[in-house]
Amino acid sequence: MKKALLCSALLAFGTGAACAGNLLVSVVDKDGKPVPDAVVVVLPANKSAQPKTALPAQASIAQEKMQFIPAVSLVQPGARLSFVNNDSWDHHVRSSPAGMGQFNATQAGFELRLEGKSAGKPAKPAEVTLDGKPGALAATLLGCFIHGSMRGYIYASDSPWAGKTSAEGVALFEDLPDGPAQVRVWQADQLVDLPLQPHTVTAAPGQLVMQLSVVPRRRRS
Numbered sequence: 001m002k003k004a005l006l007c008s009a010l011l012a013f014g015t016g017a018a019c020a021g022n023l024l025v026s027v028v029d030k031d032g033k034p035v036p037d038a039v040v041v042v043l044p045a046n047k048s049a050q051p052k053t054a055l056p057a058q059a060s061i062a063q064e065k066m067q068f069i070p071a072v073s074l075v076q077p078g079a080r081l082s083f084v085n086n087d088s089w090d091h092h093v094r095s096s097p098a099g100m101g102q103f104n105a106t107q108a109g110f111e112l113r114l115e116g117k118s119a120g121k122p123a124k125p126a127e128v129t130l131d132g133k134p135g136a137l138a139a140t141l142l143g144c145f146i147h148g149s150m151r152g153y154i155y156a157s158d159s160p161w162a163g164k165t166s167a168e169g170v171a172l173f174e175d176l177p178d179g180p181a182q183v184r185v186w187q188a189d190q191l192v193d194l195p196l197q198p199h200t201v202t203a204a205p206g207q208l209v210m211q212l213s214v215v216p217r218r219r220r221s
């Protein structure tokens with residue numbers, strides 16, 4: 001109630017100030033530069049509140065000019081993924097638990113053979129459904145048997161409060177439940193997990209900077 005009153009007061013004064021429960025998380029690398037495509041997960045102690053927009057239950061991942069697009073797909077556990085090969089040559093997609101920075105032969109994931117797209121015809125998508133069990137892998141590494149340089153990632157967040165950082169390295173969360181929360185950052189090249197950062201959500205907009213201990217490889221564009 002108090003929070004709602006404060007929000008309407010701010011709006012009435014036209015301050016443009018953010019309402020309660022907002023949190024802006026900036027992810028920077030070891031050198032302090034912004035990091036895009038990092039996943040920020042907020043774990044509020046109050047687990048009953050849900051964000052306005054749920055994480056996607058399905059996602060489409062294109063193979064284009066030897067890249068996975070997007071490089072990082074953020075979804076909910078059990079999401080359905082559709083792989084679309086837009087290149088005229090074949091790809092043989094494979095997955096593995098991410099974390100070692102390389103493929104793990106003993107814990108292989110799915111494998112998809114994707115025919116090259118013929119000119120003038122739509123690509124034939126191949127589908128995969130992620131494990132939806134609680135505690136199922138958060139980050140999955142994607143690669144290609146044929147093209148060793150291809151790398152992509154899927155992040156299935158157990159918390160619905162998750163976002164990918166923008167080109168400016170920021171993720172904004174709105175209407176988080178008041179009270180204690182923990183903030184986690186995942187980035188593909190950060191192989192050593194960063195400690196969870198505690199944060200208390202209040203009526204005042206919050207801001208956090210999370211720093212990686214590495215400088216991630218830049219993706220060619």
Ligand SMILES: [Cu+2]
Nearest residue numbers: 091092144147
């Ligand atoms: Cu390939």
